[in-house]
Amino acid sequence: MNQAIERVARALQRAERILIITGAGLSADSGLPTYRGLGGLYNGKTAEGLPIEEALSGPMLRRDPALCWKYLAELGKACLSAQPNAGHQAIADLQRIKPACWVLTQNIDSYHRRAGSPAERLIEIHGELEPLYCQSCGAQSDELTAHLQRPLPPKCARCGGVLRPPVVLFEEMLPEQAIDQLYAELRKGFDVVLSVGTTASFPYIVEPLLRTRAAGGFTAEINPSRTEFSQAVDVHLQGRALDILPQLLGHIRGDKSLQ
Ligand SMILES: [Zn+2]
Numbered sequence: 595m596n597q598a599i600e601r602v603a604r605a606l607q608r609a610e611r612i613l614i615i616t617g618a619g620l621s622a623d624s625g626l627p628t629y630r631g632l633g634g635l636y637n638g639k640t641a642e643g644l645p646i647e648e649a650l651s652g653p654m655l656r657r658d659p660a661l662c663w664k665y666l667a668e669l670g671k672a673c674l675s676a677q678p679n680a681g682h683q684a685i686a687d688l689q690r691i692k693p694a695c696w697v698l699t700q701n702i703d704s705y706h707r708r709a710g711s712p713a714e715r716l717i718e719i720h721g722e723l724e725p726l727y728c729q730s731c732g733a734q735s736d737e738l739t740a741h742l743q744r745p746l747p748p749k750c751a752r753c754g755g756v757l758r759p760p761v762v763l764f765e766e767m768l769p770e771q772a773i774d775q776l777y778a779e780l781r782k783g784f785d786v787v788l789s790v791g792t793t794a795s796f797p798y799i800v801e802p803l804l805r806t807r808a809a810g811g812f813t814a815e816i817n818p819s820r821t822e823f824s825q826a827v828d829v830h831l832q833g834r835a836l837d838i839l840p841q842l843l844g845h846i847r848g849d850k851s852l853q
Pocket residue numbers: 728729730731732733750751752753754755
């Protein structure tokens with residue numbers, strides 16, 4: 595295991611352009627429940643007998659905002675009650691050492707930002723929970739915490755319209771700007787792609803790994819269990835991101851001081 599960690603550390607150290615892809619496993623180390631997209635907080639159906647993918651969908655937010663918000667609020671409370679962990683911190687530290695290190699995350703908890711990842715090198719492909727904005731007039735509200743204590747759905751202070759988070763609900767499009775940014779960076783190529791705590795096989799997760807591998811770059815994965823990527827990457831580091839990422843950083847920093 596140590597040798598494998600050293601191998602990944604050396605690759606990261608030599609690399610200029612790095613992409614770190616993070617998924618629910620990283621947030622699970624903060625105590626958040628693992629979820630697939632937005633829905634995996636729940637297995638199966640909601641109390642209303644709906645699949646969670648339907649309750650947390652764009653059409654449901656329009657048809658029955660209170661019902662959709664009931665589940666958005668649970669996500670919001672879970673995210674607000676936990677903290678970024680040592681894994682998020684190590685990634686932000688690596689971005690400080692490596693000015694061309696990007697983060698692509700499926701997580702909506704904003705923990706990368708809170709840990710210090712720079713906004714200009716962070717692609718939140720599923721959006722985030724804050725700030726809420728009004729679907730009628732566009733006014734923003736930074737008061738997610740306060741709104742979660744009040745009757746749902748939260749309403750706009752200016753016009754009374756229903757507020758929503760800038761998150762990608764089921765049946766909604768991915769944010770165009772995030773996709774454009776990702777593919778613009780992909781075209782420039784990456785020396786190393788490191789996948790952390792993700793098992794989702796969305797094309798925008800798989801493609802950077804496959805493209806980088808095909809172009810002769812180095813790919814690695816950190817996950818407690820083997821995933822469908824494990825065969826496709828150069829190194830699979832089995833374990834929690836919370837434990838392994840700080841070790842990787844330790845090697846990179848240690849090696850730097852020897853130079
Ligand atoms: Zn409004």
